[in-house]
Each structure stands twice: as structure tokens, then as C-alpha cells.
Amino acid sequence: MPLPKVWVxxxxxxxxxxxxxxxxxxxxxEIGDTVEAVYxxxxxxxxxxxxxxxxxxxVHSVDHGSSLSGVIGGAxxxxxxxxxxxxxxxxAQSYDGRDAMGRLSVKLDRPVLTNGSGxxxxxxxxxxxxxxxxxxxxxxxAFAGEKPFLAGIRPKTFAPEPSGGGAAEVVKMxxxxxxxxxxxxxxxxxxxxxxxxxxxxxxxxxxxGRGLGSAEAxxxxxxxxxxxxxxxxxxxxxxxxxxxVPYSKQVGQTGKTVKPKVYIAIGISGATQHMVGMKGSDNxxxxxxxxxxxxxxxxxxxxxxxxxxxVPKLIEALKAKT
Amino acid sequence: xxxxxxxxxIPDPATPxxxxxxxxxxxxxxxxxxxxSDSYGVEMALQLVDAAGGGEVTxxxxxxxxxxxxxxxxxxxxxxxxxxxxxxxxxxxxxxxxAKVIAKSVERxxxxxxVLTATESTDGYTGTVPQQVAELLGWxxxxxxxxxxxxxGKVKIQRQTEAGYDMxxxxxxxxVSVTAGVVEPRYPSFKGIMAAKNKPVDNVKAADLGLSEDxxxxxxxxxxxxxxxxxxxxxAGEKIEDEGDAHERIVAFLEQLKVI
Numbered sequence: 001m002p003l004p005k006v007w008v009x010x011x012x013x014x015x016x017x018x019x020x021x022x023x024x025x026x027x028x029x030e031i032g033d034t035v036e037a038v039y040x041x042x043x044x045x046x047x048x049x050x051x052x053x054x055x056x057x058x059v060h061s062v063d064h065g066s067s068l069s070g071v072i073g074g075a076x077x078x079x080x081x082x083x084x085x086x087x088x089x090x091x092a093q094s095y096d097g098r099d100a101m102g103r104l105s106v107k108l109d110r111p112v113l114t115n116g117s118g119x120x121x122x123x124x125x126x127x128x129x130x131x132x133x134x135x136x137x138x139x140x141x142a143f144a145g146e147k148p149f150l151a152g153i154r155p156k157t158f159a160p161e162p163s164g165g166g167a168a169e170v171v172k173m174x175x176x177x178x179x180x181x182x183x184x185x186x187x188x189x190x191x192x193x194x195x196x197x198x199x200x201x202x203x204x205x206x207x208x209g210r211g212l213g214s215a216e217a218x219x220x221x222x223x224x225x226x227x228x229x230x231x232x233x234x235x236x237x238x239x240x241x242x243x244x245v246p247y248s249k250q251v252g253q254t255g256k257t258v259k260p261k262v263y264i265a266i267g268i269s270g271a272t273q274h275m276v277g278m279k280g281s282d283n284x285x286x287x288x289x290x291x292x293x294x295x296x297x298x299x300x301x302x303x304x305x306x307x308x309x310x311v312p313k314l315i316e317a318l319k320a321k322t
Numbered sequence: 323x324x325x326x327x328x329x330x331x332i333p334d335p336a337t338p339x340x341x342x343x344x345x346x347x348x349x350x351x352x353x354x355x356x357x358x359s360d361s362y363g364v365e366m367a368l369q370l371v372d373a374a375g376g377g378e379v380t381x382x383x384x385x386x387x388x389x390x391x392x393x394x395x396x397x398x399x400x401x402x403x404x405x406x407x408x409x410x411x412x413x414x415x416x417x418x419x420x421a422k423v424i425a426k427s428v429e430r431x432x433x434x435x436x437v438l439t440a441t442e443s444t445d446g447y448t449g450t451v452p453q454q455v456a457e458l459l460g461w462x463x464x465x466x467x468x469x470x471x472x473x474x475g476k477v478k479i480q481r482q483t484e485a486g487y488d489m490x491x492x493x494x495x496x497x498v499s500v501t502a503g504v505v506e507p508r509y510p511s512f513k514g515i516m517a518a519k520n521k522p523v524d525n526v527k528a529a530d531l532g533l534s535e536d537x538x539x540x541x542x543x544x545x546x547x548x549x550x551x552x553x554x555x556x557x558a559g560e561k562i563e564d565e566g567d568a569h570e571r572i573v574a575f576l577e578q579l580k581v582i
Contacts, residue, residue: 013484068490071463074453093449095466095483102453103463111416111544114448127548133339138551139346145544152450184462184492187478192486204581229581240503241358246468247441247482247501254359254447254502262581273335273444279556283579285572291561298556301575305564314569321573321582 003087003121006032007148008056009073009100010039011092015046017054019201020092022160024153025054028090029163031121037168038080038089040064040073040100044170052168054160060084062173067182070099075178078107086148088126090119093152101152103181113141114152126151134253134272135279155200156257156280197232199249204231205260207251207278208239211267211288211307215244221311222266228318234258236268252277267307270295287311323374323472325367326428327401328439328451329360331385331392335444346547347414348445354385356392359440361399361507363500367438368400368508370472378402380434382427384412384420390523397518398510405431409527414540417446421454423538426531428459430524436477437497441466456497463497464490468504 006028010021021037028035037056039047044061051059060080064072077089077100089104091097093115105112117138118129126149127142143149199205206229208222218239226233234251235244251258252274263281268274270286270293278284279298286299287307296302303310331354333339340349367379381396381404388408397404405427412423428437437459442449456463467479468487477496480487510518528538535541562571576582 068463068465070453074457095481098449099453099463099465102450103457105418105450106421106454106457109418111418112448112450113545114417114450122548131553132341136553136555137341138549138553139341139547140549140551142546142548143544144546180460181456181462184464184490184496186481187489187491189483189488190480190486194485198484229576237502243503243506247466247503248484254442254444254449262576262579272338283575285575287568291563296561297558299561300559301572302559302561303564303568303572304561305568309566310564310568310572314572317569317573318576318582 001121003032005034005036005086007086007089008035008037009077009089009091009097010037010047010051010059011094011096012039012041012043012047015043017047017050018092019160020094020155022054023155023158024090024092025051025056026160027119027158029055031119032088036060038073038077040069040076044172048170049167052165053162055163055165056168059168059170060173061170062176066185067178068099068184068186070096071103071181071184072176072178073100074103074107075176076173077104079176081108081148088149088151091150091152093154097152101150105150110145110150112150112152113143116151116153117157119151119153131276134275154257156259195227196230199232199234200256200258202232203261204229204264205234205258206231206264206266207234207236207268208266209236209268210238211269212239213308217308218244221307225264225311225315228315231260236274265295266311268295269293270298323371323377324380324432324434325371325377325436325438326380326382326431326434327360327363327367328424328437329364329381329383329392329396330357330443331355331383331389332357332443332445339445341550345414346550350386354389354392356395357440357444359442359444359502362502362505363438363440364396364399364401365505365507366470366500369505370436370470374472380405380431382424382431383407384423386413388525393523394518395510397521398514399508400514403522403524405524405526407526407528407531411528411535411539414543415538416543416545417448417450418454419538419542421451421458422533423528423531424451425455425458426533427526430526430531435494436472439497439499441499441501452497452499459497461496462492464492465499467498467500470498470500
């Protein structure tokens with residue numbers, strides 16, 4: 001039996017809904033009779049047609065101004081829940097999604113099941129599955145309390161498919177009271193120059209790990225190869241912890257999940273922490289000095305060798321082809 | 323500047339994790355260590371207190387069996403004291419219950435200007451505790467910080483975004499979550515290790531924090547694990563030794579996949 005009403009906490013970027021939002025709307029159509037979106041942002045009218053195309057009939061929205069969008073989004077949800085009575089609210093496990101779901105869970109005094117890799121209706125309740133131990137075990141947890149149930153789902157869990165629906169009706173609220181939480185103000189945005197696709201959207205992802213030897217090797221080996229293949233560059237947790245690259249590049253349990261057509265792991269041993277984020281890739285190529293590295297147990301093509309020798313030759317050969 | 327830092331003591335991530343067949347939760351017996359993710363918050367807090375020219379760092383931890391080994395590591399780095407909440411009633415606590423314990427512990431620890439946390443723990447990684455603690459305290463939360471500074475009763479951070487970072491500011495007190503790798507955590511000195519043995523640890527039970535058994539532990543979690551299954555395994559493919567021409571094999575594979 002589908003749920004009467006499923007909400008998706010929608011997020012936007014440059015006037016478009018994020019891919020994770022569309023993934024959640026697609027899943028919401030399957031498990032809910034009515035699907036609606038809740039959005040914290042000034043451009044609800046701009047993204048409403050897209051949200052409608054993926055199944056939302058309505059968008060409840062508020063402009064967060066210069067406050068953090070997830071913080072205001074959490075307050076908006078809390079305000080709407082009593083009147084609207086959704087059965088389930090789905091969030092993307094993203095920076096702003098985590099702000100919104102964390103805040104809301106306290107406001108409603110309700111647990112939130114996070115890092116979901118699946119969500120299904122089970123009798124009277126809803127169950128969320130999560131991959132643990134590097135993705136070799138799936139734990140399924142059911143809500144045992146009151147509705148609405150709150151679930152955070154990792155981006156890339158579902159494939160987005162349009163439903164062909166018309167534009168969603170936009171219902172705007174003038175403002176919501178988030179208390180002192182609203183005091184956190186965004187002063188300005190710094191956009192770091194980025195070539196090529198985003199990590200989560202790329203067809204090819206090239207990631208580097210400790211086996212690179214030094215922070216200086218990341219640019220000429222990992223970034224350069226990603227550039228030649230028109231892909232995105234990622235990283236293992238080890239080199240994020242070491243401060244070589246920022247957190248936003250981390251692939252793995254405490255980072256992002258990617259499912260590209262080709263994933264190339266350079267100098268990554270394949271700790272369980274990393275595997276959970278990339279095992280779903282269509283094809284995996286690994287280059288590592290250690291023939292016993294666990295990464296080879298999931299790779300379609302494994303190269304036992306020195307990355308500093310193999311990768312420059314690979315880049316050169318690829319450049320010669322274009 | 324008084325700062326509370328949330329630190330989790332976890333099983334060594336280098337050893338494979340295991341689920342308890344009875345409780346279906348992560349086994350957390352045996353020696354626990356300081357979660358690496360939290361060492362950045364401890365370091366950041368010590369630097370902020372130094373820069374402010376006064377104040378101290380208080381650790382907040384919830385752990386089974388009065389575990390202190392991870393706390394001692396952070397005390398040896400330079401934290402002044404700790405609140406340790408250890409109580410069988412807390413077994414089975416989810417992120418929200420944990421946040422309730424932490425928020426009450428922060429209040430117990432005295433007036434704080436800042437609470438620092440990691441963005442998520444290494445073992446449970448729900449990733450919502452910082453925001454939940456902030457909401458319980460009624461404070462702003464500045465999440466995913468890669469740089470923090472404080473001045474004139476305000477905190478300003480660089481918040482990691484997909485495209486770069488945002489400058490975010492709020493008045494104190496506030497909760498800030500720190501991303502990994504943004505500072506170099508100091509190694510405890512021998513003197514620090516010796517001094518840590520005598521630093522005060524306030525041992526607390528859930529009831530001391532005014533939390534009832536309905537709010538925490540299994541009852542508070544209001545969720546039930548219904549199944550644990552092995553995920554479908556991925557088959558390993560071909561493995562070759564590089565003899566100077568491995569790049570050609572990679573090119574051929576990429577051509578076969580029509581990526582180039």
C-alpha cells in the first residue's frame with residue numbers, strides 16, 4: 001500500500017533542482033499517492049516546472065534570505081507538518097539537507113534515519129536500508145514511532161525519471177521564525193574555478209589516495225587525468241584527513257557516493273570506508289603498487305604498478321588520441 | 323573563550339567492524355580510541371582559545387563502560403577537563419538521543435562560547451548530531467567549516483560548498499562543525515600525556531542530566547532493525563603487472579567502454 005502523502009525536501013542550484021532532488025521525487029512517486037516538495041529559496045517559481053515534471057504537484061516554499069537555507073528549511077517544514085500531515089519526508093544526505101533534517105528532528109522530537117541506500121513501505125511503517133562495513137552488509141531499519149517519518153537518502157541511490165507532470169503549484173510563505181538559528185548569515189559566496197562536470201554527475205571519476213606519495217602529485221596525476229577524460233576528480237578519506245584536498249572531494253562512507261561509468265582509483269588501497277562510496281560504479285580501474293590491495297577485489301581492470309610511472313604515460317597516450 | 327568539543331571514542335577503524343547478533347548494533351566492547359575526525363575539532367579549539375588569550379577547552383563524550391582512553395588523548399593534546407556520560411541506559415541511543423545527552427552535558431559544563439564537533443563520526447556517521455545539538459540549545463549552527471575565526475562576540479567560518487565555500491557569520495554562542503583535514507592535530511607531548519592523567523573527568527549518568535529512560539537508549543530511538551543481509555558481491559576482473567605498457571591496456575579498456 002502506498003503512503004497517502006510523501007514530501008521531498010527540494011534543493012536547487014543555479015536555478016535548477018539538484019539531481020538528488022529529482023532522484024527522491026522519482027522514488028516518492030513509487031511509494032506515495034501524493035508527492036509534494038518543500039523548498040527553501042528565492043527561486044521556487046523557476047524550479048517549480050522541473051519539480052512538477054518529476055512528480056511534485058505542489059511546492060511549499062519560503063525565501064531564506066541570507067540565512068542558511070537548510071536551517072530555514074527545517075523551520076518551514078516544522079511549521080507545515082501539523083496542518084499538512086505528510087507521512088514521510090525524504091531529504092538528500094547533502095550539506096543543506098543535513099541542516100534541515102537535523103533541525104526538524106529536534107523540532108518534532110522524532111528520529112531521522114540517515115545515509116539511506118533504499119526506502120520502502122513495509123506494512124504500516126517505512127523501512128530505510130543502509131550499507132555498512134564498506135557496503136558488504138545492508139542493515140534495514142523500520143520507524144516505530146509517530147508520523148511523519150524522516151529519512152535522509154544518499155544522492156545517487158535512485159535513477160531520476162520524469163513523470164511528464166505539469167508545473168507544480170507554488171505555495172509561498174512570507175517568512176518563518178527559526179529563532180537564533182536564523183542568525184547564521186551568509187556574507188558571500190566564493191566560487192573556486194572548476195573545470196568539467198561535478199563529482200556526482202560525471203561519467204568518469206578519477207580518485208587519488210595515499211599511494212600518490214604527496215599532495216603535489218594530486219594535480220598532475222589525478223586532476224590532469226580527469227581533465228583529459230572530461231571527468232571529475234575525487235579522493236580517499238586518507239588524503240582529505242591529511243589536508244591534501246578539501247572534504248567536498250571525498251568519496252566514501254563519510255563522503256560522497258559516486259556511480260560513474262568508469263571509476264579510476266589511483267594509489268587507493270580500498271579501505272571499507274572508501275569502497276562503500278564507489279562500489280556501485282559500472283566499471284572500476286585500479287592502479288596500485290601493492291598486489292594485495294583490497295581495491296583489486298572489486299576492480300574490472302587492476303594494474304599492479306607505480307602510479308607515478310603509469311599515469312603520466314596514460315595521460316600522454318590519451319592526449320595523442322584527441 | 324570557553325569551548326566545548328564533542329569527541330567520540332570508537333573501536334579502532336583499522337579492525338573490521340562487527341554487529342552484535344542480539345542487539346543488531348555495532349559492537350563497541352574492548353578498547354576504544356579517539357575518533358580521528360574529532361582530533362581536528364580539538365586542535366581548532368586549542369588554537370581559538372590561544373588566539374583569544376584566555377579560556378579553556380572542555381571535552382564532551384558519551385561512551386560505554388566509563389571509557390576514557392580516547393579522552394586522555396585529547397586531554398594530553400591540551401584540553402582542560404572532560405564530561406563523560408556513561409550509562410547502560412544509553413545503550414541503543416540514536417543520533418537524536420545522543421544529541422540530547424550532549425546538549426545537556428554542554429549546559430552542565432558551564433558557560434560556553436562555542437561547541438565544536440566533527441561533521442560526522444567515523445563509525446556511526448549519521449551526520450546530523452551537530453545540527454540537533456544546536457537546535458536543542460537554541461543556538462545557530464555553522465556547519466562544514468574549513469576555517470574558523472572569532473572576534474567581538476562573533477564567529478566567522480568558511481563553509482564548504484560544492485562550488486567552493488561561503489563566508490558565514492553568527493553571534494556567539496554557536497555550534498560549529500569542522501571538516502576533516504583543515505588543521506594539523508598536534509601530537510601530545512610527554513608532559514601533556516603525564517598531565518592528562520590528573521585532569522578532571524566529570525562522570526555523569528543520564529539521570530544526572532535530567533534525561534529519563536524514555537528519551538534515550540532503545541526506547542528513545544523509536545526504530546527497529548528489521549533485517550541484516552549480505553550485499554551482492556562484486557566480482558574481481560583482470561589483474562595485470564605493469565611492465566611499462568599497462569597504460570595501453572587501460573586505453574584499450576576505455577575504448578571498449580566507448581569513454582574515449
